Amino acid sequence: MSGQTTSAGGPPFNWRTLWTLALRDLKVVMRSRAVVLPMIIVPLIFVVIIPAVIGAFAPQMAAAGEVEDLASFLEMMPAPMRETFAGYDEAQIMVVVMLEHLFAPMFLIIPLMVAATIAAGSFVGEKERKTLEPLLYTPTTDTELFLGKLLASWVPAFLVGLGAFVLYAVVVNVSTWRVMGGIFFPSAMWVALVLWLAPAAAGVGLGVIILISSKVSTFQDAYQLGALVVIPVLLLVFGQVAGVLYLNVLAVLLMGLLLWLVDAVILWYGIHTFQRSEIIARL
Secondary structure, three states: OOOEEEOOOOOEEEHHHHHHHHHHHHHHHOOOHHHHHHHHHHHHHHHHHHHHHHHHHHHHHHHOOOHHHHHHHHHOOOHHHHHHHOOOOHHHHHHHHHHHHHHHHHHOHHHHHHHHHHHHOOOHHHHHOOOHHHHHOOOOOHHHHHHHHHHHHHHHHHHHHHHHHHHHHHHHHHHOHHHHOOOOOOOHHHHHHHHHHHHHHHHHHHHHHHHHHOOOOOHHHHHHHHHHHHHHHHHHHHHHHOOOOOOOHHHHHHHHHHHHHHHHHHHHHHHHHOOHHHHHHHO
16 A cells, blocks of 8 residues: 555554544644634743743843842852853843743643643544544544544644744844844754754653543543643743753753653554544443
């Protein structure tokens, strides 16, 4: 069969079928306001409103003495990272620490949120919309159905994350121009985070959620359980604030590698355990 591939240790699948399933899934899911609105509102808050406010009020925040806490934060940083702030004034330190360092792990919430929202409705959402049963009886393999659902969630998560990054870079540089005196963002760490770590994190989140979605009965159950995948991101945020962990290029690459390995395990497990017959039995 043209375009047919064999998954590692699993049954064959056809790429054309996968993309057909994924596009069909996206068309169905994107008709739901519960899916579309969070995909628009949350990124706008994170990549437009927050950085614009910080950029606009950084000088006032520095003048109000907020930099004292940042000075403590800088003292806990490794020496090579502290050197990157050489020559910066207080307002510039405020901008770089908040928008480049502290905000980095929070950015991971965007692709995770998109993946979680779409994946949560992958099976139970279709069940509630009465579109699941026709899908389950299509002449596709279980592997194609599972991988098609993954693509339908992962591709939008990656694209929204990439678009949000471009918009964030524009807003950050424009809103901080008078403070920084020019373009300073993005750093190499952010490029690695967006192109390497974020897609891997989205893969872990949606893989878990799709497996959950195939087991539970309602969209709300799947979405609430899927929200748990954000916890590791929050731990990264708290780790940076507490001075326990600092994201740099090496740390991002290593975390991304670990998550891609977890993705591979989830993919293998899903391919070998996903069975549409179990879902049909619960209809």
